Amino acid sequence: MVLLPHTYQSAEYAPRLAVRLGAAYVASVSSATLDAGGVLSFSRAILQARLRAEVRPKRRLVVATVQIGAFGGHDPVELPERVFEVGRPADVERHREREILGREAAGAGGVDLPGAERIVTAGRGVGGPDEVSVAADLASALDAELGASRPVVDNGWLPREHQVGSSGHIVAPNLYVALGVSGSIQHLMGMSGSRVIVAVNRDPEAPIFSVAHYGIVADLHDVAPALTRLLLARRPG
Amino acid sequence: MRIGVCIKQVPDTDSHLRIADSGREIDDSDLNWVISSCDLCALEEGLLLAEAQVSRGEERPELVVFSLGPPRVEEALRKALALGADRAVHLAGEALQGGDALADGCALAAALAKVHCDLVLTGAQSDDLGQAATPAVIAEILGVPYAWLVMAVELDSRKQSVRVVRELEGGMNEVLRLDLPAVLAIQAGINKPRFASLRGTLQSRRKPLHREDCSGVDAGLVGAAGAGTETESVSLPPAGAGGVVIEGVSAEAAAEELLAHLEREAAL
Ligand SMILES: Cc1cc2nc3c(=O)[nH]c(=O)nc-3n(C[C@H](O)[C@H](O)[C@H](O)COP(=O)(O)OP(=O)(O)OC[C@H]3O[C@@H](n4cnc5c(N)ncnc54)[C@H](O)[C@@H]3O)c2cc1C
Numbered sequence: 001m002v003l004l005p006h007t008y009q010s011a012e013y014a015p016r017l018a019v020r021l022g023a024a025y026v027a028s029v030s031s032a033t034l035d036a037g038g039v040l041s042f043s044r045a046i047l048q049a050r051l052r053a054e055v056r057p058k059r060r061l062v063v064a065t066v067q068i069g070a071f072g073g074h075d076p077v078e079l080p081e082r083v084f085e086v087g088r089p090a091d092v093e094r095h096r097e098r099e100i101l102g103r104e105a106a107g108a109g110g111v112d113l114p115g116a117e118r119i120v121t122a123g124r125g126v127g128g129p130d131e132v133s134v135a136a137d138l139a140s141a142l143d144a145e146l147g148a149s150r151p152v153v154d155n156g157w158l159p160r161e162h163q164v165g166s167s168g169h170i171v172a173p174n175l176y177v178a179l180g181v182s183g184s185i186q187h188l189m190g191m192s193g194s195r196v197i198v199a200v201n202r203d204p205e206a207p208i209f210s211v212a213h214y215g216i217v218a219d220l221h222d223v224a225p226a227l228t229r230l231l232l233a234r235r236p237g
Numbered sequence: 238m239r240i241g242v243c244i245k246q247v248p249d250t251d252s253h254l255r256i257a258d259s260g261r262e263i264d265d266s267d268l269n270w271v272i273s274s275c276d277l278c279a280l281e282e283g284l285l286l287a288e289a290q291v292s293r294g295e296e297r298p299e300l301v302v303f304s305l306g307p308p309r310v311e312e313a314l315r316k317a318l319a320l321g322a323d324r325a326v327h328l329a330g331e332a333l334q335g336g337d338a339l340a341d342g343c344a345l346a347a348a349l350a351k352v353h354c355d356l357v358l359t360g361a362q363s364d365d366l367g368q369a370a371t372p373a374v375i376a377e378i379l380g381v382p383y384a385w386l387v388m389a390v391e392l393d394s395r396k397q398s399v400r401v402v403r404e405l406e407g408g409m410n411e412v413l414r415l416d417l418p419a420v421l422a423i424q425a426g427i428n429k430p431r432f433a434s435l436r437g438t439l440q441s442r443r444k445p446l447h448r449e450d451c452s453g454v455d456a457g458l459v460g461a462a463g464a465g466t467e468t469e470s471v472s473l474p475p476a477g478a479g480g481v482v483i484e485g486v487s488a489e490a491a492a493e494e495l496l497a498h499l500e501r502e503a504a505l
Binding site: 008219 | 248254256263337338339342364365366367368369370371373374376377378381382383384385386400402403404405406409410411412413414415416419424426464465466467468469470471472473480481482483484485488489491492493495496498499502504505
């Protein structure tokens with residue numbers, strides 16, 4: 001079995017690798033089970049996370065990509081170091097049919113979402129560009145970085161580098177607070193590995209509550225300022 | 238020049254989804270079927286590229302649309318013709334059904350090779366299974382370069398290569414040059430797919446739609462026989478984290494309660 005993370009880099013070539021190896025291919029798995037008879041199966045979300053499928057490879061060799069955040073971090077395991085010398089494929093030198101011309105940031109830097117201990121995210125539910133401050137104020141009271149869902153970025157309320165989700169940052173902080181985020185699969189893919197997830201949403205059916213450890217069903221414009229006030233009042237000095 | 242566009246027909250995401258009695262698939266008796274959203278963007282990008290060639294005074298590339306599936310997918314192909322594709326190929330027949338991305342990619346690659354496309358466009362991932370595998374499989378079998386999550390496409394003037402911008406994580410983009418022929422998997426957001434006009438719909442009825450059974454391909458490589466995986470069961474997602482819900486109290490009380498929980502969790 002060949003396991004790769006389901007990143008935008010590896011998920012691009014992983015199916016090609018499966019074809020070349022004559023292997024089965026399963027993308028973006030969230031768990032794997034080996035039953036008593038030694039039969040392997042993978043669980044993965046289908047139909048935009050509305051259902052799950054158990055998928056069984058029919059070939060001896062499997063290439064699978066693993067959904068980011070599906071497995072919590074473990075303490076590093078000490079393994080004996082083994083170095084494999086891999087020869088350089090002969091055809092690397094030939095004319096490049098696919099050439100990287102460069103990389104460009106879609107926005108300016110200055111936000112360290114993946115490294116953040118705590119993140120407060122503004123969803124479309126904050127309401128508009130002037131209301132993003134309710135999330136920003138709570139973020140600063142929590143010493144947190146400020147995140148955003150894709151529509152908040154697409155609408156220009158916050159720059160692209162704040163975006164959390166499959167096409168933004170993949171994060172797994174200690175604390176993730178989602179304000180007015182519905183919980184689409186693309187958003188969940190970016191943050192469901194967080195240790196403690198808090199959601200504030202006025203819709204009790206919002207899918208974000210299915211991953212939240214603490215859910216507040218209320219208007220975020222009432223709850224977020226109340227949280228900010230309490231946190232600031234507790235600060236020493 | 239010829240551009241091939243592969244589209245997949247999927248259940249409308251707003252459809253009510255029921256699990257079939259077999260427990261292995263969704264009940265498809267009462268579903269609304271549509272073209273997968275990124276595939277519509279791929280078709281739109283093909284139309285835009287064709288139009289750009291025309292406005293440069295070049296010959297309009299031919300746009301051929303492909304879809305594999307049961308008879309219902311002809312409706313998706315007709316819609317693509319109404320939107321502006323020139324002709325359609327329906328990969329049909331018992332032997333092609335029940336495949337996964339490996340098997341379907343193999344059948345599509347064979348059909349595409351027959352037609353000799355200079356550029357193949359697909360969606361980045363389907364709205365149903367979402368594996369993002371079929372376009373990569375097509376590229377591997379055709380032995381041509383591939384890019385996933387494409388956000389911009391530009392043909393060079395001699396039509397020998399294509400310059401693309403693809404999304405990376407964290408708001409980064411990568412700029413690539415790919416020799417043609419190539420396969421590009423188009424990401425949602427690259428363009429705004431048009432709606433079919435009445436004229437387009439009327440014209441689509443006269444456009445050619447032909448069946449391809451891929452009989453030239455080894456039967457062990459396509460359909461259920463060629464699939465590398467099988468779906469054992471389909472189920473509702475687990476009920477969730479079983480989280481604490483705070484509801485029906487004042488904002489201050491909710492905030493107090495939450496902070497007490499977070500302190501216990503050492504999350505502050
Ligand atoms: C290929 C692809 C990639 C994508 N990548 C990403 C990605 O990286 N990140 C991402 O986030 N999305 C991504 N998306 C978009 C995604 O599908 C959703 O559209 C998006 O996540 C929804 O954002 P949202 O939750 O902020 O908005 P909505 O879905 O509109 O949800 C707003 C929520 O706010 C609640 N609300 C409204 N007002 C209030 C209030 N006053 N108080 C409390 N709650 C309130 C509502 O009940 C609702 O649940 C992607 C989509 C595609 C197709």
